[in-house]
Structures are given as C-alpha cells and as structure tokens.
Amino acid sequence: MTTLTHVGGPTVLLELDGWRVLTDPTFDPAGRRYGFGWGTSSVKQRGPALAAEDVGPVDVVLLSHDHHADNLDDLGRTLLPSAATVVTTRSGARRLALPNARGLATGGTTRLTAPGKPPLTVTATPCRHGPPLSRPVVGAVVGFALTVGDRPGVAVWMTGDTVLNRPLRRVARELDVDVLLLHLGSVRFPQTGPLRYSMASRDAVELLALSRPRVAVPVHYEGWSHFSEPPEHLRSTLATDPGSRSVVRWLEPGIPIGL
Known part of the structure; x- marks a missing residue:
C-alpha cells in the first residue's frame, strides 16, 4: 500500500515500503507573485496544508524542475x-x-538503497512544459516513475508539468502503473495567449485511457493564478468520463490516505 499526503500544489509526501518521498517541495505562504521568465508571472493563491518542518524526515525529493517557483519555492x-x-x-x-x-535526462535511471528498505529505482519520464519548440524558453522538466525492489510494474508515476504529446503517450502505453500523479491545471499566461503549458482535463482523460492505472490522483491544478481550467470543470470532466471516474481519487490536503 502507498500512503499519500497532499501538501498542496505539486507537493505530495509518498510513503512507499519504508521510503519517504516528497515531490516538488512548495511551502511558501500564499499571496506572493513569482516571475517565470520572459515577462510571465503568477500569484500563489493557496498556502501549504503542512509546514516544511511538519513533514518529517525525507529520504528522497523528486524535483521535476528547479526553476519555477510553483514546483520549488523558497x-x-x-x-x-x-x-x-x-x-x-x-x-x-x-x-x-x-x-x-x-x-x-529523460529515460535515465538511478537506484537508491537504504538499510532496511527495498531498493528504489527512479526513472525520468518525458515532459514538454509547453508548446512545440518551447524547451529553450521553459527549460528542462522531467517526470518520475518509481519501482520498488524486484516488484513488477511501476509503483508511482508522477507526470510532472507537461502537455500531452507523443513521447508522453508512448510512455503511458508502456508503463504498468499502480498510482498515477497527474499534474494538470491547463497553465496559461496573458503574454502567450492560447498556448498551454500543462495538461487540461481532456488530456487527463486520454492519458488515463492509455495508461490504465489502478488509481489516478490529480494534483497541481489549483492554488496559482496561472491555472486556466477551473477546478470545478476538471472535476466534472473526470467525473463524467466512465474510465476516469472509476480510478480517480481526490486528496484532501494534509490528510494521509492509503491507496
């Protein structure tokens, strides 16, 4: 069983076979505007459910990218x-x-060991954090697939901040996923008009149909001004799609849940 505690935004504490894994640490309070480069910015509208000092010891931080404050703040x-x-x-x-x-790099792996715990293998999965040819502007981003010991399949796949594209679809078909962390929200900025920098609910429906995880957990879809899809629309879309409705679980921030 995997226990998840949603701290807020993309930040989730995973407790997995003795490993304590934290994704994209964000613990700043709400209210501040952060620059994202090239004239873009966003206001943090919701603070964390837990303070950094209340999370406890962390074995592994999975940091999809370090250069955007909604994935790594002060x-x-x-x-x-x-x-x-x-x-x-x-x-x-x-x-x-x-x-x-x-x-x-995308496709690369690292194997982590610790006394009394099964080995944890981390594989970087593809992300494109924007439209085609945007990487020189938005920078490198990766997702992460975690496997534990010799157990078959992927225990947790964190998509990271990405749009739905061919490499992501390919990985979704290939991986046998237990728990899928979906970064959503349909990020947009006034300066770039209709261009999107993360997945929307319709992308989530397609990705779930391709990957068929046991459980899917939406995260990083609210709490910042650069999210363009209202949470109510996201929830409605996933609730009305039969394939998505059967696997999606919504986390209450700060409350551990076993999946």
Whole structure:
C-alpha cells in the first residue's frame, strides 16, 4: 500500500515500503507573485496544508524542475539539503550544486538503497512544459516513475508539468502503473495567449485511457493564478468520463490516505 499526503500544489509526501518521498517541495505562504521568465508571472493563491518542518524526515525529493517557483519555492528549497537524495534534471542538479543531488535526462535511471528498505529505482519520464519548440524558453522538466525492489510494474508515476504529446503517450502505453500523479491545471499566461503549458482535463482523460492505472490522483491544478481550467470543470470532466471516474481519487490536503 502507498500512503499519500497532499501538501498542496505539486507537493505530495509518498510513503512507499519504508521510503519517504516528497515531490516538488512548495511551502511558501500564499499571496506572493513569482516571475517565470520572459515577462510571465503568477500569484500563489493557496498556502501549504503542512509546514516544511511538519513533514518529517525525507529520504528522497523528486524535483521535476528547479526553476519555477510553483514546483520549488523558497521554503521548499531550504528543505533540500536535509533529504538523503534529491533527484532532478541534469541542469537542475548543476544549478542546485548540492552533494545529495542527482541529475537525470529523460529515460535515465538511478537506484537508491537504504538499510532496511527495498531498493528504489527512479526513472525520468518525458515532459514538454509547453508548446512545440518551447524547451529553450521553459527549460528542462522531467517526470518520475518509481519501482520498488524486484516488484513488477511501476509503483508511482508522477507526470510532472507537461502537455500531452507523443513521447508522453508512448510512455503511458508502456508503463504498468499502480498510482498515477497527474499534474494538470491547463497553465496559461496573458503574454502567450492560447498556448498551454500543462495538461487540461481532456488530456487527463486520454492519458488515463492509455495508461490504465489502478488509481489516478490529480494534483497541481489549483492554488496559482496561472491555472486556466477551473477546478470545478476538471472535476466534472473526470467525473463524467466512465474510465476516469472509476480510478480517480481526490486528496484532501494534509490528510494521509492509503491507496
């Protein structure tokens, strides 16, 4: 069984066979505007359900990218040195310059070991955090697939911030996923008009049909001004699609739930 505690935004504490894994640490309070480069910005509208000091010891931080504050903010950054390992992009690992940071390119893997725990293998999965040809602007981003010991299949797949594209569809078909963390929200900015930088509910429906996880957990879809899809519309879309309705679980921030 995997226990998930949604802290807020993309930040989830995973408790998996003795491993304590934290995704994209964000612990700043609400109210501040953060720049995202090229004139874009967003206001954090909702604070975390737990403070960084209340999360407890962390074995692994999965950091999809370090250069956007909705995935790593100031208080989240202070937590990184205390984790045993931080897994992120190769460019992110260089910028962090921490002795515990490991950088992965898409498709790369790293194997983590700790006394009394089964080995944990982390594989970086593809993300494109925007429209075609946007990577030079938005930077490198990865998702993560976790496998435990010699157990078949993927225990947890975190999509990371991405639009739905051919590489993501391919991975969705290939992976045998138990729990899927979906980064959604349909990110848009006034400066770039209709261009989207993350998945919307219709993309989630397609991805779920391709990957067929046992459980799907939407995260990172509210709490920032750059999300363009209202949460009510997201919930309605997933609730009315039979394939999605049967697997989607909504987390109450700060409340651990076993899946």
